Amino acid sequence: MADDGMLLNFSIPDSGILARPSFKGGNWKDRLTAKKAAQNWHTKATARLSGEKVPKKVVDNATDVNRTELGPRTRRISRSPELPEAGERPIKRARVSGDFRPKPTEKADSSDFRPQSNPTVTKRPGEKQDVPKGGKQIISSLFTYNPASTTKPPANERRVDDAPVEPSNAPLSSELDTFTSLGISTTLAAHLLNKMELKAPTAIQKAAITQLVKDDSDAFIQAETGSGKTLAYLLPIVQRLMELSANMRKRKVDENVQRNSGLFAIIMAPTRELSKQIALVLEKLLGCAHWLVATTVIGGEKKKSEKARLRKGINILVATPGRLVDHLEHTEALDVSNVRWLVLDEGDRLMELGFEQEIQKIVGALNLRMRAKKDDKLKIPGLPEKRTTVLCSATMKMDVERLGQISLKDAVHIRADPSEKGQVDNENKDDQTFFAPAQLKQSYAVVAPKLRLVSLMSYLKRAFARKGSVMKAIVFISCADSVDFHFDMLTGDVEQKAQKKEDAKEEAEDKDDDTPEKKKSKKAKAIEQADPTKLSVTHAESPILSPKTHTVTAYRLHGSLQQSLRTSTLAHFTKNKEPSVLIATDVASRGLDLPNVDLVIEFDPAFAREDHLHRIGRTARAGRDGRACIFLMPGCEEGYVDILKSDRKDTETGIHITRQDADDILNKGLVTSGIVDKNAYMDKATDLQLAVERWALASPSRLEAARRAFQSHVRAYATHVADERKYFDIKQLHLGHLAKAFALRERPSGMKVPGLRTGAGRGDKTPAKVRGGGAGGAKKESVREKDKQGAVASVAAKKAVDLDLPDSHDTEEAAKMRKAVRAREKFMRHAGMASEFNLG
Numbered sequence: 037m038a039d040d041g042m043l044l045n046f047s048i049p050d051s052g053i054l055a056r057p058s059f060k061g062g063n064w065k066d067r068l069t070a071k072k073a074a075q076n077w078h079t080k081a082t083a084r085l086s087g088e089k090v091p092k093k094v095v096d097n098a099t100d101v102n103r104t105e106l107g108p109r110t111r112r113i114s115r116s117p118e119l120p121e122a123g124e125r126p127i128k129r130a131r132v133s134g135d136f137r138p139k140p141t142e143k144a145d146s147s148d149f150r151p152q153s154n155p156t157v158t159k160r161p162g163e164k165q166d167v168p169k170g171g172k173q174i175i176s177s178l179f180t181y182n183p184a185s186t187t188k189p190p191a192n193e194r195r196v197d198d199a200p201v202e203p204s205n206a207p208l209s210s211e212l213d214t215f216t217s218l219g220i221s222t223t224l225a226a227h228l229l230n231k232m233e234l235k236a237p238t239a240i241q242k243a244a245i246t247q248l249v250k251d252d253s254d255a256f257i258q259a260e261t262g263s264g265k266t267l268a269y270l271l272p273i274v275q276r277l278m279e280l281s282a283n284m285r286k287r288k289v290d291e292n293v294q295r296n297s298g299l300f301a302i303i304m305a306p307t308r309e310l311s312k313q314i315a316l317v318l319e320k321l322l323g324c325a326h327w328l329v330a331t332t333v334i335g336g337e338k339k340k341s342e343k344a345r346l347r348k349g350i351n352i353l354v355a356t357p358g359r360l361v362d363h364l365e366h367t368e369a370l371d372v373s374n375v376r377w378l379v380l381d382e383g384d385r386l387m388e389l390g391f392e393q394e395i396q397k398i399v400g401a402l403n404l405r406m407r408a409k410k411d412d413k414l415k416i417p418g419l420p421e422k423r424t425t426v427l428c429s430a431t432m433k434m435d436v437e438r439l440g441q442i443s444l445k446d447a448v449h450i451r452a453d454p455s456e457k458g459q460v461d462n463e464n465k466d467d468q469t470f471f472a473p474a475q476l477k478q479s480y481a482v483v484a485p486k487l488r489l490v491s492l493m494s495y496l497k498r499a500f501a502r503k504g505s506v507m508k509a510i511v512f513i514s515c516a517d518s519v520d521f522h523f524d525m526l527t528g529d530v531e532q533k534a535q536k537k538e539d540a541k542e543e544a545e546d547k548d549d550d551t552p553e554k555k556k557s558k559k560a561k562a563i564e565q566a567d568p569t570k571l572s573v574t575h576a577e578s579p580i581l582s583p584k585t586h587t588v589t590a591y592r593l594h595g596s597l598q599q600s601l602r603t604s605t606l607a608h609f610t611k612n613k614e615p616s617v618l619i620a621t622d623v624a625s626r627g628l629d630l631p632n633v634d635l636v637i638e639f640d641p642a643f644a645r646e647d648h649l650h651r652i653g654r655t656a657r658a659g660r661d662g663r664a665c666i667f668l669m670p671g672c673e674e675g676y677v678d679i680l681k682s683d684r685k686d687t688e689t690g691i692h693i694t695r696q697d698a699d700d701i702l703n704k705g706l707v708t709s710g711i712v713d714k715n716a717y718m719d720k721a722t723d724l725q726l727a728v729e730r731w732a733l734a735s736p737s738r739l740e741a742a743r744r745a746f747q748s749h750v751r752a753y754a755t756h757v758a759d760e761r762k763y764f765d766i767k768q769l770h771l772g773h774l775a776k777a778f779a780l781r782e783r784p785s786g787m788k789v790p791g792l793r794t795g796a797g798r799g800d801k802t803p804a805k806v807r808g809g810g811a812g813g814a815k816k817e818s819v820r821e822k823d824k825q826g827a828v829a830s831v832a833a834k835k836a837v838d839l840d841l842p843d844s845h846d847t848e849e850a851a852k853m854r855k856a857v858r859a860r861e862k863f864m865r866h867a868g869m870a871s872e873f874n875l876g
């Protein structure tokens with residue numbers, strides 16, 4: 037080639053072509069990594085240029101640096117020669133929020149938590165993101181580092197769904213078992229059949245009616261949930277009052293019993309909901325004896341209108357104990373001298389809530405006024421001489437015995453023996469336990485803490501996927517804050533379907549004159565307003581649970597809601613004929629008869645076995661089918677299965693209880709049939725989790741609600757009864773993982789919730805993840821001692837969570853609960869049981 041005289045300028049700067057760049061941007065770790073990597077590359081390149089051999093150590097160092105700083109997923113990048121060019125931004129972490137996808141084959145070999153300094157959460161215009169203190173968020177994989185299950189499902193486990201079981205609480209089927217054969221009048225029996233569609237009595241009704249219609253002895257009725265105990269005591273009372281009326285007519289004393297003839301029966305129940313429910317059944321029953329008048333006196337209602345009703349005259353009264361005492365002391369018109377039937381429904385709960393003193397007062401007042409009336413010439417003819425007291429309770433625990441001592445005398449023990457249905461069973465006095473209905477199909481789900489939220493949603497999505505398969509479900513949660521969080525999440529636009537639609541619409545008609553700032557603030561306001569964290573909203577459509585074909589409505593219920601709201605929520609849920617789910621605390625676990633509940637989910641296990649039986653007893657009532665599932669975490673909680681297996685008495689090895697695992701639940705709930713990728717559920721679950729996290733981060737009030745829910749949940753966890761705390765050991769709880777189930781991306785230790793009491797049971801400085809191991813016996817002991825002291829000091833606070841104490845509304849129940857807590861605390865101090873803050 038000819039030389040055309042061109043000169044090439046190869047002059048190089050003094051610093052040389054391999055100048056070290058200065059690094060800007062990223063955090064200090066990233067800058068250090070990039071600097072070291074570039075340094076290494078520089079050394080190698082200089083060596084190569086000068087024809088030297090590259091020292092092996094340098095190569096290894098580079099790899100090591102990148103391995104330590106960038107984590108295992110970036111190893112491939114660090115080994116490649118694509119090191120940062122001079123002036124380029126350093127290598128970024130591979131896993132960032134938003135584009136994070138778990139690899140099914142991923143091996144857990146580094147820290148699960150990856151702090152993100154710049155989370156790439158999609159921020160909608162106008163949305164605020166409350167980034168935790170220090171700007172760090174933890175976005176961990178759902179499917180790594182989960183604790184392994186300690187138990188294995190038996191290989192040949194029989195599916196309980198397939199096994200036919202005879203219902204244990206159904207009406208009796210023999211032709212001989214009719215209401216009339218028990219001593220109920222044909223008028224009343226006809227009314228039961230025609231107006232209430234009740235053909236035959238249940239076993240406990242048969243036993244109780246037979247006894248109470250003919251005898252004035254006191255009685256203790258014990259039967260399983262949904263077996264018709266309410267009618268078992270109401271029917272004999274109404275029957276006896278109808279007879280009294282007939283007697284008056286016969287003797288020409290009067291036409292009938294009138295409302296001003298006197299108060300003859302008092303029914304006491306521990307909660308307002310239960311009182312109202314009993315009053316409703318009674319009202320239906322009195323449809324055939326309209327001259328008999330019943331009413332309720334319960335806390336939370338207007339005393340003035342109650343007084344007015346009492347003044348007009350009443351024959352049967354349904355009451356909560358506190359309000360009744362109030363009227364006994366302050367309402368002159370309330371004359372109890374004719375009371376001949378006193379029923380204490382849910383006796384164990386009455387005692388648990390600390391109503392002992394009130395009951396003592398009531399029984400004392402009844403005795404006193406009855407005695408005073410004995411010689412009265414105006415006595416009603418046919419009225420029994422003696423008062424019959426009936427105590428209903430599922431269990432015969434110590435406190436029920438105490439209640440019996442206060443109120444009963446030579447009582448007959450009435451229980452329906454499954455072997456001889458309808459018999460009064462006086463033999464089995466030692467049998468103090470009670471069982472779940474036989475036809476109830478039970479299962480347990482072993483779900484790691486991180487997977488709890490997505491598993492619950494997945495479970496519910498599947499349950500409601502087909503209209504008609506599940507019409508009503510109840511999800512039990514340990515505390516009110518957590519109920520609020522889950523309700524808000526289920527009714528929120530988590531997947532932002534509505535938001536996306538609105539955005540598109542707004543973009544299309546973006547003709548208004550608002551400045552961008554104005555638009556932004558409008559949107560932020562709208563997001564805040566749409567937030568259902570306001571307590572006045574107790575039911576709403578659940579977009580996330582509603583399939584395309586139908587709508588699912590979510591409800592919430594807990595003790596911190598105003599009474600009127602609780603009542604209207606329950607009424608709405610009861611009347612709703614469409615699929616619906618009630619998220620509730622134990623306020624809904626006792627006695628409530630909510631029709632057509634097909635499924636009960638114990639998302640948080642109950643604080644005691646009795647409560648668990650009451651909860652699952654909201655389904656499978658009066659012979660109907662029902663399903664119940666309890667969520668347990670891998671580890672010590674799995675031991676609780678033994679307790680669940682003892683739920684029925686008539687099997688030697690315990691009941692069959694089906695096991696479900698999280699992957700199975702996620703697969704069935706999130707993956708549409710036909711998808712062959714067996715790990716597709718992981719992607720779906722991750723997307724769902726991220727959607728919920730983004731939703732929670734999008735509003736400060738939601739984030740605060742999530743934090744509050746998490747902290748209250750942890751406190752409530754510490755209040756399981758002493759006997760069962762080996763299964764629910766707070767020291768085994770992985771708080772970091774659990775926080776993920778509340779859509780939180782921050783370390784539990786740094787979490788601050790305004791207005792929430794500091795951690796009960798341990799000092800604030802105790803590490804978030806409290807584990808037994810580590811620092812040796814002395815330290816462990818001191819932590820335990822601290823726990824103990826904290827526990828005792830805050831016993832009331834713990835119990836407040838346990839009992840779902842309303843914070844601000846000083847309701848009758850709340851006052852009772854506090855009183856009970858104080859009484860127990862005192863008792864425990866005397867008995868030297870300081871560490872036992874939750875007696876079963």
Ligand SMILES: Nc1ncnc2c1ncn2[C@@H]1O[C@H](COP(=O)(O)OP(=O)(O)OP(=O)(O)O)[C@@H](O)[C@H]1O
Nearest residue numbers: 207234236237238261262263264265266627629658
């Ligand atoms: N003889 C009967 N035939 C059919 N259904 C009945 C009969 N008696 C009661 N029921 C129905 O059974 C359901 C449960 O009744 P109830 O609430 O009295 O049960 P319970 O034993 O008090 O339950 P819990 O222990 O949960 O309070 C109600 O819906 C009621 O209408």
